[in-house]
Amino acid sequence: MTRRGLPASDLRELYQEVILDHNRRPRNFRAIEGASRHAEGYNPLCGDRLSLYLKVEDAVIKDASFQGSGCAISKASASMMTDSVKGKTLSEARGMFEQFRQMVTGNADPLAHPERLGKLAVFEGVRNYPARVKCASLAWHTLRSAIDAKDEVVSTETE
Amino acid sequence: MTSIAAPSQVGFNVRWIREDFPILRQTVHGKPLVYLDNAATAQKPRAVLDALMAYYSEDNANVHRGVHLLSERATQAFEDARATVQRFINAASAREIVFTRNATEGINLVAQTFGRARLGPGDEVVISAMEHHSNIVPWQMVCEEKGASLRVIPITDEGALQIEEYERLLGSHTRLVSIVHLSNVLGTINPVRQMIAMAHRRGVPVLIDGSQATHHMAVDVQALDADFYVFTGHKLYGPTGIGVLYGKERLLDEMPPYQGGGDMISSVTFEKTTYNVLPYKFEAGTPNIAGAVGLAAAVDYITAIGMDRITAHERELLAYGTAALSGVPGLTLIGTAPEKASVLSFVMDGVHSHDIGTVVDQEGVAIRTGHHCAQPLMQRLGIPATARASLALYNTREEIDALVAALHKVRELFT
Numbered sequence: 001m002t003r004r005g006l007p008a009s010d011l012r013e014l015y016q017e018v019i020l021d022h023n024r025r026p027r028n029f030r031a032i033e034g035a036s037r038h039a040e041g042y043n044p045l046c047g048d049r050l051s052l053y054l055k056v057e058d059a060v061i062k063d064a065s066f067q068g069s070g071c072a073i074s075k076a077s078a079s080m081m082t083d084s085v086k087g088k089t090l091s092e093a094r095g096m097f098e099q100f101r102q103m104v105t106g107n108a109d110p111l112a113h114p115e116r117l118g119k120l121a122v123f124e125g126v127r128n129y130p131a132r133v134k135c136a137s138l139a140w141h142t143l144r145s146a147i148d149a150k151d152e153v154v155s156t157e158t159e
Numbered sequence: 160m161t162s163i164a165a166p167s168q169v170g171f172n173v174r175w176i177r178e179d180f181p182i183l184r185q186t187v188h189g190k191p192l193v194y195l196d197n198a199a200t201a202q203k204p205r206a207v208l209d210a211l212m213a214y215y216s217e218d219n220a221n222v223h224r225g226v227h228l229l230s231e232r233a234t235q236a237f238e239d240a241r242a243t244v245q246r247f248i249n250a251a252s253a254r255e256i257v258f259t260r261n262a263t264e265g266i267n268l269v270a271q272t273f274g275r276a277r278l279g280p281g282d283e284v285v286i287s288a289m290e291h292h293s294n295i296v297p298w299q300m301v302c303e304e305k306g307a308s309l310r311v312i313p314i315t316d317e318g319a320l321q322i323e324e325y326e327r328l329l330g331s332h333t334r335l336v337s338i339v340h341l342s343n344v345l346g347t348i349n350p351v352r353q354m355i356a357m358a359h360r361r362g363v364p365v366l367i368d369g370s371q372a373t374h375h376m377a378v379d380v381q382a383l384d385a386d387f388y389v390f391t392g393h394k395l396y397g398p399t400g401i402g403v404l405y406g407k408e409r410l411l412d413e414m415p416p417y418q419g420g421g422d423m424i425s426s427v428t429f430e431k432t433t434y435n436v437l438p439y440k441f442e443a444g445t446p447n448i449a450g451a452v453g454l455a456a457a458v459d460y461i462t463a464i465g466m467d468r469i470t471a472h473e474r475e476l477l478a479y480g481t482a483a484l485s486g487v488p489g490l491t492l493i494g495t496a497p498e499k500a501s502v503l504s505f506v507m508d509g510v511h512s513h514d515i516g517t518v519v520d521q522e523g524v525a526i527r528t529g530h531h532c533a534q535p536l537m538q539r540l541g542i543p544a545t546a547r548a549s550l551a552l553y554n555t556r557e558e559i560d561a562l563v564a565a566l567h568k569v570r571e572l573f574t
Contacts, residue, residue: 011521015514015572023573024509046513047530047543069543071511072573135513 013125014132015072022076027083028065037149041068041142043134048074052082052142059090064143071135073126078139080120090147096120097140103127104136171468177553179204179460190523193558198343198371198502198549199527200393203457207397210456214449222448223422223439237448240455241438247458248388249379250405254437257404257411258446262370263293265389265404266337268441269366270297272414273387274335280306283332285363287312287320287349288539289342292532294368298337307334314539318345319496325354329361336365340372344531344545345494346477346502348376352383359384364410370394374551375473375500377466380405392450396551397457401450404441411437418443461552469552473501476550480559484548487566489574493545504531504545507566510573512544518572519546522565524558 037054050068054061064082081100085093099116106127126136177183180202185192194202214236220229222237238253245253259265274297278284284298288311295309302308310333312325320338329336336358341348355365364386369378374395380388385405392401406414416423416434420443425433434440461469480503484490489508507515516528527547530537537543548562 011518011572014517020573045529047534047537048511049543069511071513073514075511129517132513132517 010128014129016122016125018080018119018122019072019076022079023072026066026075026079028079029067030065031067032063032065035065037146039142039146041138041145043070043074043138045134046071048135048138050074050078050138050142052078052139052146054143054146056090061085061088061090061093066139066142070138071132073123073132073135074138077123077136080122081139081143084118084120085143093143094147097144100140101137104133171464171472173472173553173555176464177555179206180553181205181208183553187523187525188521190521191561193522193524193561195548195550195554195558195562196525196527197551197554198394198531198547200399201374201396201551202553203396203398203453204460206460207453207456211398211449211453214452219449221445233448236452237446240451243455243458244403247378247462248373248403248405249381251381252408255405255408255411257406257438257441258451259389259402259404260400260447261393261402262368262389262391263297263402265387265402266294266366266368267297268404268417269337269387269389269406269414270301272417272441273364273410274298274301275305276413276415277334278302278305278307281332282307282334283310283328283330284308285310285312285325285328285333285336285338285358287325287338288314289318289320289345289347289533289536290337290339291343291368291370292534293370294337294339295535311535312338314347314536315496317496318342318347318494319498320347320349320354322350322354326357329358329363333358333361333363336363337368338365339368339370340378341369341375341500341502342494343371343502343549344504344533344536344547345496346499346504347494347496348372348498348500350498351385355384355386371501374461374469376470386410392454392457395454395457396460397454398447398450401447401454403454408437411441414441416443417441420444422446464552470500472552473550473554476554476556476559477501477503479556480548480550480562483559483563484566487563488570490566493540493542501550503548503550505547506542506545507569510569512546514573515546515566515569518569519562519565522561522568524562524565526562 032053035053036056039052041050048070053065055063064085066078104126123136182202218232220233222234241253241256244256310328313321351367358365366387367385369390373390386407388405393399423435423443425435491506493504512528529544
């Protein structure tokens with residue numbers, strides 16, 4: 001898909017108000033004392049780093065948080081992701097990772113199953129900005145790494 | 160505000176220049192293209208496009224092989240290109256001009272031949288804190304293999320090299336100094352002539368990475384007394400895939416070949432191969448003939464305009480851009496060394512450089528964002544990334560104004 005010639009107003013499709021709000025005031029922006037899962041994410045293309053913390057009990061994510069530096073898309077994505085996986089089972093969170101990935105890479109229509117991603121559907125516009133897909137998915141790749149309890153740093157370039 | 164049609168104070172009509180670059184005529188996202196990513200790669204004048212087309216339409220053949228007419232013409236064009244490059248950087252001989260794929264390959268060539276032959280355990284290679292990865296990694300690789308180590312000249316907060324620290328780093332273990340001429344992130348012009356003289360007093364040869372320098376300022380390798388000087392064609396308004404390694408003939412002669420193959424030999428038997436003379440010893444396989452022809456056309460193009468006028472135009476634009484960007488609230492320029500050229504790197508409070516890049520792109524303005532292949536420099540500066548506008552001879556004050564207007568939109572969106 002090409003964006004050639006689209007008017008500049010389309011920028012709001014990427015930078016939706018909800019995204020800008022989470023960028024300004026990221027939720028769950030902290031470390032979790034005694035986190036049961038921890039993973040590091042890294043995007044070598046832009047140098048963004050993200051630490052993700054999970055508190056998991058009986059295969060349910062009781063708490064999720066993150067720290068790090070990044071662009072508005074990656075920060076808002078981490079903020080909204082940590083909000084939305086709280087209370088989910090590890091298996092449900094894995095499913096959300098897959099749906100989110102398909103949405104931002106343009107392989108799925110989020111409106112077909114709006115209940116699955118809920119508010120996260122605001123990231124749909126990312127699919128029109130190929131250079132920014134990795135910004136949106138960094139937190140999710142890191143989440144999957146934390147769920148799978150891998151110790152290595154997950155990179156957006158290893159897929 | 161001056162009109163785009165008005166010749167600038169330095170007596171060079173940028174409107175005419177722009178007409179030489181077909182790609183600049185387009186709109187992106189409905190806005191006129193403002194191309195400010197020249198440090199990544201420059202656009203190509205019609206003279207270069209025509210030279211490529213003419214070479215492939217009329218002269219194409221392999222070089223140094225055939226007795227037929229086209230091969231003679233292709234060989235002539237290729238060797239003429241070498242002579243053009245020789246004059247451009249004032250090398251003493253065309254034998255000192257080795258065509259490579261790019262500047263990176265030039266550095267790797269020196270690291271893998273000169274470096275491997277000269278480095279041993281405990282030896283040191285001196286580089287600087289502002290090097291591109293291409294002037295770090297090749298030395299790390301050969302140092303690791305030979306038990307040698309890298310020493311790094313620190314920089315000031317403004318982005319200038321600390322020359323007194325450089326003096327201290329030069330020691331009995333130093334085997335080579337490899338320094339960037341003009342920083343791709345900071346725009347700093349390093350005092351390479353002085354630095355080469357300092358190294359030579361200790362008998363240490365110096366490689367200069369001129370990737371960002373050759374199209375912004377006159378370079379005279381003999382006046383600098385550089386032992387090696389590398390640069391690339393595509394930043395100099397030429398094609399991609401062609402670069403140059405200059406080396407002093409005495410040094411190149413002593414060096415073993417880089418790659419083996421055709422063209423780099425004078426005779427081959429299964430028992431023994433005799434290597435070809437300079438520069439062919441370092442040019443294994445069919446070279447990028449059209450690339451060399453295109454590079455020569457680019458050199459002819461900028462030579463006809465005059466490097467002093469290009470430098471003056473860009474200096475004026477840099478001063479204008481520095482003042483204009485300084486007026487954007489929350490913007491901090493990165494790289495404010497007294498001697499600098501062509502590069503405006505910056506960060507904005509509360510806005511990541513990728514978001515800056517995406518927003519200004521929607522306004523038609525192409526800039527680079529990220530770490531610019533200089534991660535150690537980013538760590539030294541304590542920032543993850545910068546946004547970078549980089550200038551070329553065809554840029555205008557109006558384009559700087561378009562960037563500044565787009566940056567105000569960035570502020571609106573994110574604050």
